[in-house]
Amino acid sequence: MTTTICVATDFSARADRAIDRALLIGEQTGAKVRVVHALDYIEADNADWAKLDRKMRECIGDATCETEFAYPEGALAHAISKDCKDQCADMLLVGPARYNSIGDYFLGTAVDYVLRKIESPVIVVKQRARSPYRHLIAGTDFSANSRYAILEAAKRFPNAQLHVAHGWRVPFQGFQRDTYVREEIEEDARSAMEAFMADLAKANPALANATSNVAKGNAYEVMAREFDAYCDIGGEGLVVVGSHGESGFRQAALGSQTSDMLRYLQNDVMVVNTKAAES
Template sequence: MPSPKIVVATDFSPRADRAIDRALQLCQQHGLGLKAIHALDHIDADKADWGYLEERMSRTVGETSCPTEFEFPEGSPPRAIARAAQSDDTYMLLLGPARYNTLGDFFLGTAVDFILRQTECPTLVVKHRARAPYGHIVVGTDFSPASAHAIIEAARLFPDTRIHVVHAWHVPFAGFQRDEYVRDEVEAGEAKRLDAFMAELVQRSPKLGNATSRLVQGGTHEAFAREISAHGRDPSATLVVLGSHGTSGFRQATLGSVTSELLRTLDADVLVINTRNAEG
């Protein structure tokens, strides 16, 4: 069986170095190999100087003790990147704020959205420079099988990083529910559900025994933003984990709704776990 690799895409822009730096850090942390890819459309590939591309990729990656390989897939960049990541040895795919035609600063209705739709592997969108390993992981739940799958996968991918689970809740028809006892009853019910959910997670994945959890009243974005800021002033130390598919709350009917909005707006690196088949 081939050794697992971190796959990272670059367009050689300075901003793409964020993903390269994080990829190298993860390779060192987890003892993995590195595959760095630069996609070429067919016109550029026809006139490419392959020796120059190898040299430039080597300079971009720099010195590393990690086993490293380079790949230059041909085709439209989003499609070529997705194809290059569809390999049994891909541990994780990393993307940065590079420009592949329509790919801009986390404008995720185009290229990144396409890549996330087409790949099965965990995909990390890197927004910040990798100053240190992630200090904590924040992941949301709506108690669904999809969100449970995302949390368990996060624990598998980052076994040494503490996970914090957040559940956003609200009072139904809050505009009509003025009595304080209604809010207290809803919160108490949600707290019981969260406790039961966390207990089931630990049964399925004992390494989650040290995970923490919290109820946050409000919307999904508000819950994540509050928890990110609560974990310190350095946003590069926080990793947010999202599931890719679902129907409501922290689940997304289609990538491009809640997940895409959070990817675009949260001030943290975001790992998207494929939960397409998690509903069973």
């Protein structure tokens, strides 16, 4: 059975980057790329289908992988997430946010809705697809959720080198001035990382060559430094985060650290719905 990758477009230049990345993944993996343009009900009633198909063909250019077009109807976030779910899509790619554009549905409050409604990972594409993903830069808080997110990303990009990072901070740092407190926190984090990496390798032996780093700083700062350390160009790296975690919100909202990475990192970010890890 052919794997399906969905990519959302509003025909903007930013969405074109997501399409280019989806096509590159399709060419590498043999997956079918389903280009999705959602229409509200009024637009659908008055749609010029031939014109829409022509615009879609312009978006994909001379694609060498299998492609198809879809025009789900309804509220954008709901229509796109439902289409992905109905197609059992392996992943969904979207462009970065722009005020009042389709991107806001994925980087604003409705991103929570999308990630709750579809189990597929979502890649927010910010960089041009000039290279396959050669590096996966994954953050971890040592939870089952982050473990699940990393394994799902590695399964989809088995040829990419995995790098796992954890940022540690001293709680109430203004009051915890003793050196031994910082040293104990760092040592605990390093021990936890060692056990975490061993567990990853046990679950997927191909990850035995993965690298890891424990560094002082918040998750966003550490991930940004790790990316710069391993990736010469932005398009060759993919940041991997889970939609929930021990330090994130575990109810309806997207975790705050994940939201920060989506908002501030200039690199492509894969957000993995980790609800399955909790069942």
